[in-house]
Amino acid sequence: MHEQTRRDFLRTTAAGVAAGSVLHMTGTASGRTGRGVFELEKQRLGKTGLEVTVLGFGGAEVGYGRTEQAIVDELLNSALDQGLDAIDTAECYAISEDLIGNAVSHRRDDYFLFTKVGHWAPEGVDGWSAEGVAASIDRSLRRLKTDHVDLVHLHSCALDVLEKGEVTEALEKAKEAGKTRFIGYSGDSLAARFAVETGRFDTLMTSISICDQEAIDLTLPLCREKDMGVIVKRGIANAVWRYDSEPEQGYHQEYYRRLKELDYDFTKGAAREDTGPDGAAGIAMRFVLGLPGVHTTVVGTTNPKRFAQNAELTKAGPLAAAQVEAIRARWKEVAKADWVGQI
Ligand SMILES: NC(=O)c1ccc[n+]([C@@H]2O[C@H](COP(=O)([O-])OP(=O)(O)OC[C@H]3O[C@@H](n4cnc5c(N)ncnc54)[C@H](OP(=O)(O)O)[C@@H]3O)[C@@H](O)[C@H]2O)c1
Numbered sequence: 001m002h003e004q005t006r007r008d009f010l011r012t013t014a015a016g017v018a019a020g021s022v023l024h025m026t027g028t029a030s031g032r033t034g035r036g037v038f039e040l041e042k043q044r045l046g047k048t049g050l051e052v053t054v055l056g057f058g059g060a061e062v063g064y065g066r067t068e069q070a071i072v073d074e075l076l077n078s079a080l081d082q083g084l085d086a087i088d089t090a091e092c093y094a095i096s097e098d099l100i101g102n103a104v105s106h107r108r109d110d111y112f113l114f115t116k117v118g119h120w121a122p123e124g125v126d127g128w129s130a131e132g133v134a135a136s137i138d139r140s141l142r143r144l145k146t147d148h149v150d151l152v153h154l155h156s157c158a159l160d161v162l163e164k165g166e167v168t169e170a171l172e173k174a175k176e177a178g179k180t181r182f183i184g185y186s187g188d189s190l191a192a193r194f195a196v197e198t199g200r201f202d203t204l205m206t207s208i209s210i211c212d213q214e215a216i217d218l219t220l221p222l223c224r225e226k227d228m229g230v231i232v233k234r235g236i237a238n239a240v241w242r243y244d245s246e247p248e249q250g251y252h253q254e255y256y257r258r259l260k261e262l263d264y265d266f267t268k269g270a271a272r273e274d275t276g277p278d279g280a281a282g283i284a285m286r287f288v289l290g291l292p293g294v295h296t297t298v299v300g301t302t303n304p305k306r307f308a309q310n311a312e313l314t315k316a317g318p319l320a321a322a323q324v325e326a327i328r329a330r331w332k333e334v335a336k337a338d339w340v341g342q343i
């Protein structure tokens with residue numbers, strides 16, 4: 001008898017999975033593969049039909065932080081062994097694509113691979129051009145040591161670039177050529193809304209968290225109507241509750257400032273230190289994964305133990321409706337007009 005690869009197996013089971021809130025799913029990583037121990041939920045990623053674990057890996061931190069190869073080897077291989085099946089990276093996360101290619105390309109059938117385009121191109125070429133997009137995808141494939149990725153996202157280009165249509169067409173050509181199975185837009189606010197409205201993308205990657213809720217009304221309902229896959233980035237709000245004072249890292253500052261004003265109970269006192277499902281990280285993650293239309297969240301980390309810890313948090317299931325309503329109500333009460341989705 002032929003032994004199915006893990007991906008073939010997932011393809012044959014994907015069709016029977018209905019869309020819905022991710023934490024109500026019945027499929028589990030351990031149930032399907034026999035390898036995982038965390039019973040991590042899986043969700044059909046919209047019309048792509050890919051079945052992705054609700055917790056994915058975000059490759060920005062290891063890339064920018066130039067994490068040692070040996071640590072990334074351990075981090076990714078142990079996470080894959082525990083059921084992870086979605087790895088996200090990008091053309092511009094420093095050495096992230098190289099690290100991932102070196103660490104796990106030998107077991108390429110075990111994960112879906114997402115990258116992005118727009119912020120790199122050969123000298124003299126515009127990254128936001130058809131030529132730039134094509135060259136960037138070829139470079140990503142080389143660095144990731146694979147002949148195809150599962151998804152390429154436009155990396156947060158501005159609305160006027162999207163409106164021109166040239167880069168979207170270049171992505172469509174890459175899909176036709178088999179270099180990527182699906183295409184998406186990664187970004188926020190009005191550009192994301194426009195991307196969804198075009199109907200040309202299979203997926204949207206966007207920021208949603210306890211500190212970033214614009215997308216919940218702006219894009220999520222339309223993504224559901226169009227059966228788009230939704231991948232949440234920055235889903236635990238960069239865990240900014242861990243800082244005692246304004247973080248040095250500029251990228252974390254906006255959420256830190258917002259959280260100070262939002263002043264949720266579960267990010268203070270004992271809950272702030274609680275690493276369980278009712279602590280700050282658990283509530284933040286369960287809030288995002290319980291939103292109708294969200295399929296997975298890619299969490300960044302340089303810590304080989306983090307995947308197991310975060311996978312455990314997802315097992316507690318969705319927050320009680322009253323808790324979700326309280327987080328939404330607090331946001332609506334406090335959020336300023338310029339608290340738009342953060343790239
Ligand atoms: N425009 C775009 O397309 C775009 C923009 C931003 C991000 N992304 C993608 O989304 C991914 C995630 O975004 P992100 O890394 O910015 O944000 P994030 O996932 O919200 O935050 C990651 C940070 O949270 C910490 N963390 C993770 N789990 C934790 C826990 N249980 N308790 C305490 N701290 C925890 C990590 O620290 P440790 O290292 O200690 O675990 C890391 O510093 C990126 O890697 C990237 O793939 C895409």
